[in-house]
Amino acid sequence: MRARKWLALLLFIVVSFGVLAAGFLWPYKYQSETIIFIDDRNIIRPLMEGSAVATEINDRASAAKELLWSRSVMEQVALDKSIFGDGAADLERSQLEERIGALRSNLSVRPRGDSYFAITYESESPMKAFQIAQRMGQLFIEETSERKRAESRNAYEFINKQVKSYENQLAEVEEQLKQFLSENVDGTESEANNRMANLRNQLELAELERAELQTRARSLLNELNRVNPTVREGRTVDAYQSRINSLEEKLDNLRLQYHDSYPDIVILREQLRELRSQRARALASQDSEALPATGEVVSNPVYQEIQSELSRTRANIQTINTRIRSFEQLLAEQSRRMERIQENKAQYSDLTRDMEVNKQIYDDLLKRREKARVSMHLDVEGQGLNYRINEKAQFPLGTSGPKFSTFAAAGLFLGLLAPFGLAAGLLQIDPRVRTRYQLEDDNDLPVLVELPHVSTPFEQRRDRRGTILVGGCAIVAVVAYVAIVVASLIGVIG
Secondary structure (H helix, E strand, O other), X not given: OOOOHHHHHHHHHHHHHHHHHHHHHOOOEEEEEEEEEEEOOOXXXXXXXXXXXXXXXXXXXXXXXXXHOOHHHXXXXXXOHHHHOHHHHHOOHHHHHHHHHHHHHHEEEEEOXXXXXXXXXXXXXXXXXXXXXXXXXXXXXXXXXXXXXXXXXXXXXXXXXXXXXXXXXXXXXXXXXXXXXXXXXXXXXXXXXXXXXXXXXXXXXXXXXXXXHHHHHHXXXXXXXXXXXXXXXXXXXXXXXXXXXXXXXXXXXXXXXXXXXXXXXXXXXXXXHHHHXXXXXXXXXXXXXXXXXXXXXXXXXXXXXXXHHHHHHHHHHXXXXXXXXXXXXXXXXXXXXXXXXXXXXXXXXXXXXXXXXHHHHHHHHHHHHHHHHHHHHHHHOOOOOXXXXXXXXXXXXXXXXXXXXXXXXXXHXXXXXXXXXXXXXXXXXXXXXXOHHHHHHHOOOOOOOOOOOOOOXXXXXXXXXXXXXXXXXXXXXXXXXXXXXXXXXOOOOO
16 A cells, blocks of 8 residues: 555545545435325224125235326326426327336335325425325325225126016016916816825725615615515405595595585585495495405505615616716826826926025025115215325425435545555455465465565655655545535535
8 A cells, every 4th residue: 555655545536536426426316105094994884894895905005006007097197287297298109108107117105004005206306206196195095986986886786787687587487487377277286186085085985885775776676576566455344434534534625615515525425425324334234245355456565665765776876876987087187187287397396496596696686785785875975995195295305315415425435445445355366475474374384584675765755755745635635525515515516
């Protein structure tokens, strides 16, 4: 370092003033941010739990960044005349894309705890940083509110369409079921089984009754064959008395209606008189031979009664036979009815199953539609998950990142450090031996004698003058450096 004073001075001036020049040329950026509060714990949420679905966004900071990066939001900011002037809307396509790219590269969204996140924008202009950060916060609130309302409205409209669709399906299935029941009036399987069981019971009873009547008919026929169809009735005193009694009965009946002079009454009296005289003579003679020997042949009443009963029995057998044939026909018809019921059973099951499934889905959709309706009203009223600006964007008073004062201090430090650092680096890569310790420690070689460097008085005077001159130049350089820094900080140098 003593041998190369001027080189060290030059390196000090180049490094320090180079860092200071970098401080002048460094693109200082101003930063402004809007802090958003996520309000998802308001009083409406617990009250409407289970009745409404509040709109939620997973990874909210990432979702907010994606929303702000969207083309629609970026174009609104890029074409905003209040930020970029009156010519903002007259950009060409390439210029608009370049501006949107710059907006995206300088925009950042960072979470601030569980319920906050910051929308930050950096720009070389403090005014643009402030205006764009403020505009981004406003657009985020507007877009999220609109998207929430659109999401709820679209959900409600979708569910409402599904409800109407299932209403039409239910109406169609009910109409098909109604038409099916009107066309198939055979009843249910249980009714057909009960009807067939009832007909079988009646058929069995009719067959038993027919067997009983057939047995009774055979018994009456055998009895009829053993009875004489006619009997002979002789004329006896009792026969006269029976005829007298019969005529007297007729005479009494006529007297109730006519006078005694009526011809029939006169005739009956004559007949009665004659019969009484014959009976008196028969009683007086007490001789059976005086009675008429011939008798009158009449029908046997027992035979007639058995024959009448046999006829009734045979008529009942015919009736029972007709009834049995009717029961057999009814059973055949019920069998065909059962076949038709079995054929229609599968179709009826399909119709009822479709109707039940559609009814369950329809009822569930009705509940969901009401929840969607309440959710839509919540979003319209600004309830549920809500965003609001907790801290508005502030006009930046200072730059973000390294400042000019940092560059100024770093320039002096790095300028002083550069010569010593360069010398240390050169010594690390220089293979020459400069001290006895290198031979003793590194190579284990003993050093017998070390000859020191001896300067002449002239060389010492020259070295002293050079050191003083280098020191003076260094002081001048430092004073100039500090003057430039102070002028820049007070605004003399822009």
